Amino acid sequence: EVQLVESGGGLVKPGRSLRLSCTASGFTFGDYAMSWFRQAPGKGLEWVGFIRSKTNGGTTEYAASVKGRFTISRDDSKSIAYLQMSSLKTEDTAVYYCTRARGMATIRFDYWGQGTLVTVSS
Amino acid sequence: DIQMTQSPSSLSASVGDRVTITCRASQSISSYLNWYQQKPGKAPNLLIYAASSLQSGVPSRFSGSGSGTDFTLTISSLQPEDFATYYCQQSYSTPQYTFGQGTKLEIK
Numbered sequence: 001e002v003q004l005v006e007s008g009g010g011l012v013k014p015g016r017s018l019r020l021s022c023t024a025s026g027f028t029f030g031d032y033a034m035s036w037f038r039q040a041p042g043k044g045l046e047w048v049g050f051i052r053s054k055t056n057g058g059t060t061e062y063a064a065s066v067k068g069r070f071t072i073s074r075d076d077s078k079s080i081a082y083l084q085m086s087s088l089k090t091e092d093t094a095v096y097y098c099t100r101a102r103g104m105a106t107i108r109f110d111y112w113g114q115g116t117l118v119t120v121s122s
Numbered sequence: 123d124i125q126m127t128q129s130p131s132s133l134s135a136s137v138g139d140r141v142t143i144t145c146r147a148s149q150s151i152s153s154y155l156n157w158y159q160q161k162p163g164k165a166p167n168l169l170i171y172a173a174s175s176l177q178s179g180v181p182s183r184f185s186g187s188g189s190g191t192d193f194t195l196t197i198s199s200l201q202p203e204d205f206a207t208y209y210c211q212q213s214y215s216t217p218q219y220t221f222g223q224g225t226k227l228e229i230k
Contacts, residue, residue, distance in 0.1 A: 035219075045158075045166065045209055047219040061217040097165055106172040107213045108156045112165035 002026040002111045004098050009116030012088055020083040022098030022113055030054060030076035033101040035109060036083050038094035038118075046094075050101065051081065066092075088120045124148050124215045128208075128222035134230040139200045143225045145193045145210035154214035157186055157195045160224075161206045169208075170195065205229050 008020040022034065033056065036048040049062040051072045060072050071084040081098060095117050099109040125148035135141050145155065153173040158166035168177045170186035173193055183198040197204055210222040 035217075044224050045160075045211075045221045047217070047221075050217040063218070103171070106154060106175075107216060107219075108168055108171035108177075109166075109211075109219075110168050110171075110177065112167070115165055 002100065004100065004111055004113035006096065006098050006113040006116040009096065009118045011119045011121065013122050014088060014090055014120055016088055017084070017086040018088065018118060019085070020096055020098075020116060020118070022081040022083075024079045024081070024100070027100070029074075029079035033107075034072075034074060034081040035099045035101050036072060036081075037097045037099060037109075037112075038092075039097070039115075040091075040094045043094075048083070048096070085118070088118075090120050092118065093120045094118060123218055124151060124212050124220055126210055126212055126220050126222040128210055128225050130225060131223065132226040132228065134228050135200055136230045137200050137202055141197045141200055141227065143195045143208055143210075143227075145188075145195070145222050147191045147193075147212055147214075150190045151212045151214035153189045154212055155186070155188065155193045156211045156213060157184075158209045158211065159204075159206045160209065166209065200227075202229075 003025045005023045012018045033052045035050045049072045051060045069087045073082045095115040097115045098113040100111040102110045127146045129144045155173045157170040160166040174186045185196050207224045207226045
């Protein structure tokens with residue numbers, strides 16, 4: 001059974017950093033791209049960033065709203081994806097979801113973690 | 123960026139009803155369109171990918187259609203567990219995966 005479990009969320013002050021982890025199981029983690037999304041309280045879904053599999057270069061992409069502040073990485077030996085968030089702003093407050101990306105041309109996000117809440121507040 | 127617009131934003135329906143939700147893209151996205159269902163306090167769940175392909179494990183009462191700029195999600199006979207918020211998402215402009223604003227489906 002495919003499972004994604006996020007951890008590391010919590011309350012953090014503006015300007016500080018936080019690292020989220022996504023621990024995967026039930027599939028060959030290294031074969032898949034992984035992506036992070038977020039959802040502010042009462043709002044819709046927003047794509048945050050993406051990391052390709054090592055086979056496809058392991059490169060990353062980011063939404064304009066987080067580029068330069070957030071970094072996605074992966075440790076295939078541990079089946080973990082990370083989201084390093086720095087210079088946090090109050091508008092980064094959201095539930096953060098880790099997802100598995102499937103497909104090449106018609107990419108879709110077929111498994112999601114349960115989410116972890118990040119609250120940025122002084 | 124490609125903008126995705128869903129209609130309606132909210133919808134009231136009864137168990138057994140046939141329901142259609144529409145998603146329009148600001149430019150052609152071919153068939154690069156996914157649909158998700160989200161229940162309160164839960165993560166989204168993939169229903170339909172590539173506009174019309176049913177994700178494994180999803181009931182056959184869900185179907186998707188469309189290409190280019192106009193897409194629909196149809197639930198043929200609403201069940202109590204279908205009351206949720208539905209989102210469309212484009213995967214044409216990779217990796218800027220934009221979503222519609224959501225359609226909240228409520229019990230009449």
